[in-house]
Amino acid sequence: MQINLKIFRYLPDSGNKPHYDKYVMEVNPTDRVLDVLEQVRADNDPSLAYRRSCAHGVCGSDAMQINGHNALACKVLVKDLDSTDITIEPLRGLNVLRDLIVDMEPFFDHFRSVQPYFINDSELPADGKERLQSPTERERFDDTTKCILCAACTSSCPSFWADGKYVGPAAIVNAHRFIYDSRDTAATERLEIMNEATGVWRCRTIFNCTEACPRDIKITKAIAEVKKAIITGKLEN
Amino acid sequence: MNASTVRTVQKPKPNYETIAWKWMRYSALLLIPLVWGHVLLQDIIVGVHRIDLDYVALRWASIGWRTYDTLLLAFAFAHGVNGIRQVLRDYIHSPAKQKWLNWGLLAFWVVIVAIGGIALIGGVRTIP
Numbered sequence: 001m002q003i004n005l006k007i008f009r010y011l012p013d014s015g016n017k018p019h020y021d022k023y024v025m026e027v028n029p030t031d032r033v034l035d036v037l038e039q040v041r042a043d044n045d046p047s048l049a050y051r052r053s054c055a056h057g058v059c060g061s062d063a064m065q066i067n068g069h070n071a072l073a074c075k076v077l078v079k080d081l082d083s084t085d086i087t088i089e090p091l092r093g094l095n096v097l098r099d100l101i102v103d104m105e106p107f108f109d110h111f112r113s114v115q116p117y118f119i120n121d122s123e124l125p126a127d128g129k130e131r132l133q134s135p136t137e138r139e140r141f142d143d144t145t146k147c148i149l150c151a152a153c154t155s156s157c158p159s160f161w162a163d164g165k166y167v168g169p170a171a172i173v174n175a176h177r178f179i180y181d182s183r184d185t186a187a188t189e190r191l192e193i194m195n196e197a198t199g200v201w202r203c204r205t206i207f208n209c210t211e212a213c214p215r216d217i218k219i220t221k222a223i224a225e226v227k228k229a230i231i232t233g234k235l236e237n
Numbered sequence: 238m239n240a241s242t243v244r245t246v247q248k249p250k251p252n253y254e255t256i257a258w259k260w261m262r263y264s265a266l267l268l269i270p271l272v273w274g275h276v277l278l279q280d281i282i283v284g285v286h287r288i289d290l291d292y293v294a295l296r297w298a299s300i301g302w303r304t305y306d307t308l309l310l311a312f313a314f315a316h317g318v319n320g321i322r323q324v325l326r327d328y329i330h331s332p333a334k335q336k337w338l339n340w341g342l343l344a345f346w347v348v349i350v351a352i353g354g355i356a357l358i359g360g361v362r363t364i365p
Contacts (some may be wrong), residue, residue, distance in 0.1 A: 066247065131255075137242075142268075158327075159327070160326070161324075162327035162328070163327060163330055165330065184246065187246045188242075188247045188249070191246065191248070191249050192249045194249075194254060194260050195249040195254065195255060196252075196254075197253075197254055197332065197335065199254075201254040201255070201257075201258055201263075204323070204328075229247055229260070230248065230255065231248070231255070231258075231259065232248070233245055233246055233247060233248035234243050234244070234245055234246075235243065235244040235246060236242075236243050237242045237244060
């Protein structure tokens with residue numbers, strides 16, 4: 001099939017303004033958008049810059065806007081776009097470093113700010129081995145363990161576009177993962193962080209993040225659960 | 238599989254954001270009967286075309302209706318002001334300016350509700 005491809009291009013310090021390069025290409029309907037980008041780089045322009053790593057929807061490197069929707073280029077098939085006009089742009093809300101590559105550092109700063117690691121300084125169990133958890137307790141935060149930090153959610157959030165200080169959906173998802181872990185003991189500290197003016201209260205519940213998540217995490221629900229935990233101090237397992 | 242349990246952790250100290258969020262929800266709960274009551278009475282039971290000076294005088298004669306209207310004004314306006322606060326927060330990023338915004342809007346709400354409350358409950362002086 002033939003497609004009309006438009007790709008955002010920008011090289012800071014080159015003197016050129018941001019612009020779109022256009023290509024008319026022959027592709028297979030079952031090609032992924034990442035395959036199309038690879039084809040452009042191989043056949044048309046080797047200077048096209050984008051992130052990719054595993055190419056199988058696990059590493060989260062190739063999140064970008066495809067026809068206005070945030071997605072992983074390696075998970076979207078050309079035939080599923082329902083259009084032969086395809087526009088590819090970098091994620092919104094993060095500065096473009098080059099072409100489709102954005103500066104992820106502010107995103108990771110927010111991620112780090114919620115203490116996204118296991119905290120429990122109490123004595124180990126008598127046998128000196130692992131802290132046990134029931135299947136129900138593990139199930140409680142299963143959904144939020146799926147995050148691959150691709151930034152598709154945070155960069156689809158208008159509250160984040162308006163104020164980059166807002167920690168954003170991905171950071172809240174990762175806070176949720178540890179707040180609801182029955183073995184972790186730092187829920188109060190994380191709830192304090194979430195309760196700040198840059199925390200969960202910036203969420204307007206518009207579900208952009210849930211729609212954008214390539215792992216189908218119920219992000220807006222997780223944010224609502226963190227809000228509820230702040231108000232009630234109760235963590236239902 | 239274990240039955241579900243509830244863990245209790247220390248709640249963060251309420252701040253302006255927490256109070257505003259709760260206020261938005263609790264005031265909405267109160268707004269539902271107030272607004273529906275108002276719409277049902279004025280638009281359906283009485284009907285907008287039958288609202289005249291006599292009807293207004295009749296309502297004004299009851300302290301209950303005057304209190305009802307004051308509560309409706311207070312909760313509806315609080316809801317709107319909190320919405321404005323959320324929108325303006327997208328454009329005002331400095332914490333100091335946000336603090337001014339919060340307290341300024343609170344004062345705005347108090348002044349408008351006070352003026353409305355005085356007019357509604359206090360009533361008007363009849364011209365002799």
